[in-house]
Amino acid sequence: xxxxxxxxxxxxxxxxxxxPAAGSDLLRLxxxxxxxxxKSTLIGRLLYDSKQLPDDLLKQITETSRRRGDEYVDxxxxxxxxxxxxxxxxxxxxxxRYFHTPRRKFIIADTPGHVQYTRxxxxxxxxxxxxxxxIDARNGIVEQSKRHAFxxxxxxxxxVVVCVNKMDLVDWDESVFDAICDGFRSFAAKLEIQDxxxxxxxxLLGDNVVERSESMPxxxxxxxxxxxxxxxxxxxxxxxxxxFPVQWVVRPMSHxxxxxxxxxxxxxxxxxxxxxxxxxxxSGRRSRIAGIDSYDGALDAAFPxxxxxxxxxxxxxxxxxxxxCRPANQPAIAREIDATVCWMAEAPLTAGQTYxxxxxxxxxxxVVERLHYRIDMRTLHRDEGxxxxxxxxxGRVTLRTSTPLLVDDYRRxxxxxxxxxIDPATNETVGGxxxxxxxxxxxxxxxxxxxxxxxxRVSRARRWAALGQHGATIWLTGLSGSGKSxxxxxxxxxxxxxxxxxxxxxxxxxxxxxxxxxxxxxxSRTENVRRAGEVARLLADAGALVLVGLIxxxxxxxxxxxxxxxxxxxxxxEVHVETSLEACERRDPKxxxxxxxxxxxxxxxxxxxxxxxxxxxDLRLSGEQAIPDxxxxxxxxxxxxxxxxxx
Amino acid sequence: xxxxxxxxxxxxxxxxxxxxxxxEVASELERPVLLFSGGKDSIVMVRLAEKAFWPGPLPxxxxxxxxxxxFPEVVELRDGLxxxxxxxxxxxxxxxxxxxxxxxxxxxxxxxRNRLQTTALLDALKxxxxxxxxxxxxxxxxxxxxxxxxxxxxxxxxxxxxxNQRPELWSLYNGRIRRGESVRVFPLSNWTELxxxxxxxxxxxxxxxxxxxxxxxxxxxxxxxxxxxxxxxLMPGEEPFEAxxxxxxxxxxxxxxxxxxxxxxxxxxxxxIAATRITERGETRADDRATEAAMEDRKREGYF
Ligand SMILES: Nc1nc2c(ncn2[C@@H]2O[C@H](COP(=O)(O)OP(=O)(O)O)[C@@H](O)[C@H]2O)c(=O)[nH]1
Numbered sequence: 001x002x003x004x005x006x007x008x009x010x011x012x013x014x015x016x017x018x019x020p021a022a023g024s025d026l027l028r029l030x031x032x033x034x035x036x037x038x039k040s041t042l043i044g045r046l047l048y049d050s051k052q053l054p055d056d057l058l059k060q061i062t063e064t065s066r067r068r069g070d071e072y073v074d075x076x077x078x079x080x081x082x083x084x085x086x087x088x089x090x091x092x093x094x095x096x097r098y099f100h101t102p103r104r105k106f107i108i109a110d111t112p113g114h115v116q117y118t119r120x121x122x123x124x125x126x127x128x129x130x131x132x133x134x135i136d137a138r139n140g141i142v143e144q145s146k147r148h149a150f151x152x153x154x155x156x157x158x159x160v161v162v163c164v165n166k167m168d169l170v171d172w173d174e175s176v177f178d179a180i181c182d183g184f185r186s187f188a189a190k191l192e193i194q195d196x197x198x199x200x201x202x203x204l205l206g207d208n209v210v211e212r213s214e215s216m217p218x219x220x221x222x223x224x225x226x227x228x229x230x231x232x233x234x235x236x237x238x239x240x241x242x243x244f245p246v247q248w249v250v251r252p253m254s255h256x257x258x259x260x261x262x263x264x265x266x267x268x269x270x271x272x273x274x275x276x277x278x279x280x281x282x283s284g285r286r287s288r289i290a291g292i293d294s295y296d297g298a299l300d301a302a303f304p305x306x307x308x309x310x311x312x313x314x315x316x317x318x319x320x321x322x323x324x325c326r327p328a329n330q331p332a333i334a335r336e337i338d339a340t341v342c343w344m345a346e347a348p349l350t351a352g353q354t355y356x357x358x359x360x361x362x363x364x365x366x367v368v369e370r371l372h373y374r375i376d377m378r379t380l381h382r383d384e385g386x387x388x389x390x391x392x393x394x395g396r397v398t399l400r401t402s403t404p405l406l407v408d409d410y411r412r413x414x415x416x417x418x419x420x421x422i423d424p425a426t427n428e429t430v431g432g433x434x435x436x437x438x439x440x441x442x443x444x445x446x447x448x449x450x451x452x453x454x455x456x457r458v459s460r461a462r463r464w465a466a467l468g469q470h471g472a473t474i475w476l477t478g479l480s481g482s483g484k485s486x487x488x489x490x491x492x493x494x495x496x497x498x499x500x501x502x503x504x505x506x507x508x509x510x511x512x513x514x515x516x517x518x519x520x521x522x523x524s525r526t527e528n529v530r531r532a533g534e535v536a537r538l539l540a541d542a543g544a545l546v547l548v549g550l551i552x553x554x555x556x557x558x559x560x561x562x563x564x565x566x567x568x569x570x571x572x573x574e575v576h577v578e579t580s581l582e583a584c585e586r587r588d589p590k591x592x593x594x595x596x597x598x599x600x601x602x603x604x605x606x607x608x609x610x611x612x613x614x615x616x617x618d619l620r621l622s623g624e625q626a627i628p629d630x631x632x633x634x635x636x637x638x639x640x641x642x643x644x645x646x647x
Numbered sequence: 648x649x650x651x652x653x654x655x656x657x658x659x660x661x662x663x664x665x666x667x668x669x670x671e672v673a674s675e676l677e678r679p680v681l682l683f684s685g686g687k688d689s690i691v692m693v694r695l696a697e698k699a700f701w702p703g704p705l706p707x708x709x710x711x712x713x714x715x716x717x718f719p720e721v722v723e724l725r726d727g728l729x730x731x732x733x734x735x736x737x738x739x740x741x742x743x744x745x746x747x748x749x750x751x752x753x754x755x756x757x758x759x760r761n762r763l764q765t766t767a768l769l770d771a772l773k774x775x776x777x778x779x780x781x782x783x784x785x786x787x788x789x790x791x792x793x794x795x796x797x798x799x800x801x802x803x804x805x806x807x808x809x810x811n812q813r814p815e816l817w818s819l820y821n822g823r824i825r826r827g828e829s830v831r832v833f834p835l836s837n838w839t840e841l842x843x844x845x846x847x848x849x850x851x852x853x854x855x856x857x858x859x860x861x862x863x864x865x866x867x868x869x870x871x872x873x874x875x876x877x878x879x880x881l882m883p884g885e886e887p888f889e890a891x892x893x894x895x896x897x898x899x900x901x902x903x904x905x906x907x908x909x910x911x912x913x914x915x916x917x918x919x920i921a922a923t924r925i926t927e928r929g930e931t932r933a934d935d936r937a938t939e940a941a942m943e944d945r946k947r948e949g950y951f
Contacts, residue, residue: 026657093812095793096786098839105657107837119814126816234654248670252703260702266667266818271653295698303653307666307699320674344814358819361674420819427823432816 033134042203044075049210118392153191189566242270244324245360262309268415339433348388410434471540478577481584483623484549507550533561579623665834669699679779685721688783708735739771803827871904
């Protein structure tokens with residue numbers, strides 16, 4: 001190629017994008033991919049196409065590309081930092097990149113993919129709102145893709161995007177993309193991934209990175225940047241359980257603030273307000289919040305991740321490491337904790353060793369009581385005979401601490417459920433861990449022990465053969481009044497007419513019996529969905545086509561049901577009954593919206609509680625169309641999935 | 648309980664993160680110090696530190712590593728701010744390091760005291776027994792910085808080992824060190840130049856006047872506009888002329904270039920930066936342009 005070619009290769013570039021708007025928020029994403037999957041190129045593309053590549057940097061990499069005789073400007077050069085890496089041509093540590101659009105500011109933690117850099121990946125992923133996993137379309141899912149998915153799941157990253165890259169090299173073939181999605185989904189079904197989205201891209205040319213691709217008309221989703229700009233992250237934080245780890249005690253002892261005593265820290269969960277009754281742990285002493293202070297004035301609420309100073313009405317003895325919470329909602333106070341640990345040091349972790357442990361603002365001494373198993377990230381197999389955890393290995397341990405910790409399950413709270421281990425001899429950070437099943441009294445369902453699954457003598461295959469059909473669950477999710485029950489009942493009619501064995505599970509009906517002990521707080525809603533899911537699974541296993549109509553507003557809850565079905569090898573079809581809030585409110589068949597608007601029903605989905613729209617449902621069904629049309633569309637899906645034959 | 652009013656802007660999140668870092672260092676390390684150059688980043692740092700400990704005083708002093716080649720406007724602002732806050736200011740002087748024979752002054756038209764700062768800094772840290780030094784560096788400034796941790800561990804010679812950085816997970820920082828070792832802490836790691844300016848606008852922070860467009864005598868070198876001063880020798884062919892410029896960073900006068908600009912207020916600067924397409928260091932810092940790996944080399948030796 002000639003000079004001019006290299007210079008013109010990237011195409012025109014227009015002016016800067018302008019500042020992020022005052023109300024724009026912040027999204028942290030972690031990228032991972034094997035060497036040469038095109039991760040650096042993709043990030044370069046995002047920066048270039050979102051018009052954020054400074055001219056001098058562009059000039060620098062254009063010159064380097066030319067000097068090396070590349071055919072194109074190597075955008076990958078942008079994100080490669082240290083000298084050693086330049087020589088080896090690979091990224092070896094987490095590098096942070098920044099860009100913004102008018103909607104959002106983005107922080108990219110660019111992490112290396114090789115197994116020997118697992119610890120770097122864990123580091124970069126620990127704070128991520130979203131994981132971006134890159135797969136080379138030609139190679140499909142490789143060991144590293146699985147490791148990245150596993151780590152994202154382990155670290156509770158709420159959103160995962162899989163970019164299938166180099167689509168140009170597979171002739172933009174939809175079936176290649178589909179096969180990779182299917183393969184990835186079936187692996188991911190064994191993990192805890194709440195929101196999983198697939199996008200076919202060509203990082204080199206920019207297809208589906210910022211602009212929709214013209215080479216892949218079959219892809220109906222949005223571009224990567226559009227997704228990054230719009231993915232909903234505000235409700236990923238825990239706004240329920242008040243957790244305020246005290247970081248620093250403010251005692252000015254100045255003339256002006258003579259008796260001032262405030263507790264400074266960063267809110268780790270829930271919403272604190274003046275007047276709230278609180279308990280200080282570990283002492284258990286109670287008081288009320290007298291005020292929430294900041295340099296900019298008194299606040300009427302504090303929530304994650306705000307850094308504030310809290311004053312209490314009573315003069316309690318509170319110090320760094322203590323935690324302020326609500327009397328009826330406390331973290332576990334535990335000296336023995338179970339954690340999944342990623343080991344980050346050359347010297348292995350073995351049972352009996354002593355480390356320093358830091359969790360929230362507490363630092364304690366911890367002994368490894370037991371190493372339960374090491375996890376093979378590729379197969380998810382648990383090696384229970386493992387004698388140690390080596391560098392970059394992950395396993396489950398029990399730790400016993402010198403003084404109690406105030407902990408939550410990591411799934412519930414990423415701040416109060418995470419810890420690091422430090423080697424007291426070298427002061428190195430040697431491990432990072434997430435806490436599991438911290439026993440929150442009365443909150444978590446007890447872990448089942450000594451109960452094994454009883455395999456019936458009649459196999460599912462024989463049962464289904466006798467019935468002449470396969471069982472499956474069709475899960476209709478949507479706002480109250482969106483038409484779930486109406487559609488479910490109409491489909492039931494149609495299926496029965498065709499001689500199929502079917503059953504409708506209706507959310508309202510379940511609450512009369514099986515779920516009548518449950519309320520509408522977050523935990524109860526989750527439990528409501530879980531029980532409905534379990535019943536659906538049993539019925540599907542029996543051979544029924546189960547139609548579930550449940551608001552099920554939380555993506556993670558629905559994902560849990562999807563996973564329990566996958567574990568049992570049962571089909572699970574998520575159908576989003578899409579009806580605008582306005583239309584639902586207009587219908588208001590049970591008068592609930594009116595009540596909710598009057599404030600008579602707290603946390604009512606759509607009005608005062610969030611509804612998380614499914615990002616990749618099996619079917620989106622407009623609830624505003626004629627019912628027979630909706631039924632047709634759903635029947636078509638069942639035919640397509642081979643659950644019913646063409647009538 | 649709509650979720651919408653529990654949302655925070657990116658600016659608020661960055662501020663909360665920085666405050667958490669200040670408090671963590673003050674809690675876990677014995678003798679922190681805030682490195683203060685009088686530039687916009689360190690002025691932002693001081694405001695964040697005030698917020699972190701308010702209504703209490705700053706629990707650490709400020710330290711200026713003074714090359715002796717300052718813009719007078721910067722020193723003026725520094726002294727004003729220190730008086731207003733009532734904090735202690737330590738001045739670590741490069742001139743004194745030179746006089747004491749600890750370092751040798753570079754000569755010639757491209758001479759700069761930038762590199763010499765490292766010795767003055769390390770000497771002062773040692774003399775006062777500081778075990779943590781807050782710096783205003785940002786990861787968006789330069790590629791070596793992009794990989795540096797927020798708590799950057801330094802050995803007893805102040806050196807940074809990019810291959811052997813401590814993993815930094817969540818916001819659980821490990822500030823444990825042995826005697827003689829120290830940490831550099833960068834609360835603005837995740838800020839960009841634009842964030843800094845937006846914050847300055849939000850807080851209406853006072854800055855040295857050289858950040859805003861003004862007329863001054865300059866000469867052109869390597870495409871940048873340097874202020875004429877007693878500290879730089881002109882090379883043949885370099886002709887001083889008057890221009891309207893502003894500075895994007897304030898360092899040693901001998902190696903900090905200005906840009907032609909008419910932005911005279913914070914808001915105008917924000918608008919200009921938002922539209923700009925050249926990195927701050929690429930545009931104004933001769934010291935980083937010398938070699939592609941310049942910064943990495945200096946950091947290994949103990950630079951900020
Ligand atoms: N044909 C094609 N090549 C690509 C694409 N994306 C990246 N590459 C090339 O793949 C190679 C590896 O890319 P790089 O971004 O360095 O990969 P990384 O190791 O994952 O960061 C480079 O030669 C890229 O130009 C793509 O979409 N299509």
